[in-house]
Amino acid sequence: MAVFTSENKRMSLAEAASIVQDGMTIAIGGGLSWREPMALLRELVRQGRRNLHAVGTAHGVDVDLLCSAGVIDIIEESYVGFEQDFGMAPNFRRACESGRVQVHDTCCHTIIQQLRAAEYGVPFLPVRSVQGTDFLRLHPEYKTMTCPFTDLPLVLVPALAPDVAIIHVQYGDAQGNLKILPPLVADLFFIRASKHVIASVEKIVSTDELRSMEPNVPYFWVESVVEAPYGAHPTSCYPFYAYDRSHLTSYYHAAQAGPDTFRNEYLAQYVFGPASHGEYLSLIGGSAKLQKLESWKDGDDAWRALFTAPEGAIA
Amino acid sequence: MAVFTSENKRMSLAEAASIVQDGMTIAIGGGLSWREPMALLRELVRQGRRNLHAVGTAHGVDVDLLCSAGVIDIIEESYVGFEQDFGMAPNFRRACESGRVQVHDTCCHTIIQQLRAAEYGVPFLPVRSVQGTDFLRLHPEYKTMTCPFTDLPLVLVPALAPDVAIIHVQYGDAQGNLKILPPLVADLFFIRASKHVIASVEKIVSTDELRSMEPNVPYFWVESVVEAPYGAHPTSCYPFYAYDRSHLTSYYHAAQAGPDTFRNEYLAQYVFGPASHGEYLSLIGGSAKLQKLESWKDGDDAWRALFTAPEGAIA
């Protein structure tokens, strides 16, 4: 990565997303149903980005959505699914099972060691695990050696420097200093290892206000900042909002019904339909829906209620 | 390191220091004139510990004091001195120049990579730098290899797991959860890589109070917690107190005057003299002195005044 020193890095979603070029390797922040940069990813789909290589840990609707629109060619994540909520990810499955994308499944510690190698400016890091599994078959780029200190076998995993880290976080300032609230998942590893970092944030605050929050990302690692409230929807971004289970339910059923249904009922309506992120927010239910997603703050009963109806299906 | 799960890890300085056995490798927290575990180190000297191997980054009075009492046999730090305040460290110099200790000088990133290797459970980490310097002569345990990915030369530095990390931090609870305020220096690396962690803290607080401070060390990495207010004296431990420049000045002049003078005028008085840490605090000036060291809070003028008189000598 380089050093980005302009005072004002505020951009539109479209400008930020255009930093991602066809064929690049992207690292998507957040994980599972938490703090995924959905507004930026929808913009990537709208801009028709192609042939991307996605790397990361455990993900869900973010990678599944990119699969549905043919944006990704290589998937190097450790998990893509909807856990016990909905089970397997339909668009991801179709992309893998049709051979349209290359399956380069990875594992959490392996990918962290590869990002660390890039972060430390060294060509590789050693790993003791992975041996005895079939991940070595999927990754001819890993090398094995006999350790010169222990004489035991080791796997050497090469440095991995994504072209662009795409993240959504709670707070930032115009210069690009960021405050990410935990779980940080792999965001800090992506930020340090990647050549470019584009961040959408729930709220842009003054640098003085951010200082009082004890930021955890210095501005010079960040190339663009986009203020996109609810930019992680339908995933969660506490302390602002829980994830939108009813939206995810309809997403899942549309995806289950097949690619055409998904294109017509989901992509057309929620990705290509809205002319802006604001319009997207009205489409998904506007302020009533957003207030409901914020109601987790009202106590355990209100919080729990967000996870009850409608029932998710089991794949 | 292991996993330490007892609910109450409160100990006396003497009990905590006794976890350090003769011949062990110790990692001393803090750095330069900041947050060094002086109360615990004075206790090590009182207990007559011998043949220790000290590893770390940039240090000062802590390592110099241990050198004066013949506690250390091997010094593997990146710097030991008093910067432009007093210059070179007299007891450290005598120990090295007499051949009484082995000089294993290291460098900050090298030692961090060695601690990281221990932290990651791997036998070594690669480093690109160090090549072309004479540190390779001081460290036959480093190995060199041609990188199988780049065909360029690399240095492999072995995992370094200290026996005991000795640290002084601002806050902790009885179970051992800790809040360390920055600069963290290498403390977190020591904590994760070491087999045992003994911590003195300015203040033991309730777990609920600690939670509100967002602790950065989980209890199961810490074996003992000692409440020792002003336990870093004469180094600083903000936000509590600045460093004690006048005490360090007399320390330096006694050390400059030679080993006998230092033994009689400093060790006898401040290390072997006081029967307790409380008595030490009275000896160094009691509440009047402590209030003065806290006066940095009264504004820039008061803060600056702590660094004016008495003049430090230049070595």
Added chain:
Amino acid sequence: MNAEQITYATLTEVMIYQAARTIQDGELVFHGYGSPVPTLAMLLAKRTHASHMVHVEGATYGINPDPPFLPPTSNDWSLEQGSVMAIGISDLFDIAARGDMGRMFLSGVQVDRHGNLNVTAIGDPDIPRVKLPGSGGGCNLSGDVQHITIWTTGHRALTNKAGKRQFRFVKHIDFISSIGHVSRDGISRQALGLRGGGPDWVVTELGVFDFDPVTHVLRLRALYPDTSVQDVLDNTEFEPVIASEVSIVPLPTPEHVALIRRFDPLRTHQREFKSTDLSRCFDL
């Protein structure tokens, strides 16, 4: 609900109790995300026989949480409630890699005789017949963790439309996502330079298993009150070892059951079970 009113335990609750019993006091224990059964087993153990265990939550990495409920997704703040702090994703994996993780829970869509697990792909991994979600951290952890409890709610082999039995405990595993006791090439964990001891317990809806100490083959140790050795043989594609004495699993106390029901008011863990198993109950 308080314990006095509790007269029965469901199979799901009895199975959670079996998983909890594999946890030793004082060890650092981890479950993957999307794993309510192990999550509940860990919450239960910490509050009963293993009060000194360190509970690291599956995706938030919260330490010793006390969640108000179990949501159906693992990176949710509700699963961090009550923790004094959370560690980072790298801390968790580094802890395991340096040998400090005592136990973790792993599952698989295919399980072979040696405890190798497949959660990656059915068929050719390059163009899979069924692409499974993936192993998360299981691949690395299976090599590093001291002890592993394998759990699955899908031991019972169903018959597909083509009339073919769909075994979860298979003779041939299509992809080894996490290593058991012996690799595909017959190499032992030790020879591979792995630190962890591998799986020592396997808990399913049909019984509780360990591994034969000599052959490292799955061995039946205990059945539920309503399952038989024949059920196990019928639903296991390979030939498991049958222990000389096969016992009946101990049932949880009403206090155990009350805790489980308090932890999971949404009954999130039931989503992992077939409806036939949801109806299984045992009087206490």
Added chain:
Amino acid sequence: MNAEQITYATLTEVMIYQAARTIQDGELVFHGYGSPVPTLAMLLAKRTHASHMVHVEGATYGINPDPPFLPPTSNDWSLEQGSVMAIGISDLFDIAARGDMGRMFLSGVQVDRHGNLNVTAIGDPDIPRVKLPGSGGGCNLSGDVQHITIWTTGHRALTNKAGKRQFRFVKHIDFISSIGHVSRDGISRQALGLRGGGPDWVVTELGVFDFDPVTHVLRLRALYPDTSVQDVLDNTEFEPVIASEVSIVPLPTPEHVALIRRFDPLRTHQREFKSTDLSRCFDL
């Protein structure tokens, strides 16, 4: 004090200005601890010609600090004041190792013709005649950083009691703590696989130097108004290259001097200079 009242600059201030001029705008710049001269040079550059530089403070790793004063020790909170945040020690070294540190300042008690520096030991490193404090991070950084400015306030060679000249710029270096352009064995940085470009400027109390592009030997580029080529030759044990045109260093403006005096009310940086050099002044 405001600029109107300023009629002269001290040598120490002029030297700080020369060090500041080696900084390019937009680069990430670091100085080691115990280095008030580079600290002041960076504070000055950030507020004059290099407003987009990233200032990483020497030991607190505070980003773009605005300290109320310069204390005589580097891990002091006063040096973090005004930063929006501080990075960690590993962040700093990793930034350099991956090639993102534009420039750093290094010094030495011995400097050889190729810019190798010794801050470790005089004599035999195993039992040194003089044990120097050590290199801190200089060893690693000298290999990794893109550009290095070497600075020293001790170019002038004193004569010891035995009547022997004590050179800082030496023919033979006892220990290479940080690598310059060519190793002890005559191997170039490139052949060593190092990423950084090595030292490009050397600022001393006698003059400003760079390195001959072909031979990589120290080359005199500029003198102070009160120093001569002969001063440099007399105080350098090896034969430095003399540039075809040796200029006189540009003097700082009163505004520059006012900033330096505001940054360092304790005149902490003067502790690094000999008294003879403290008395050197230049009219503005």
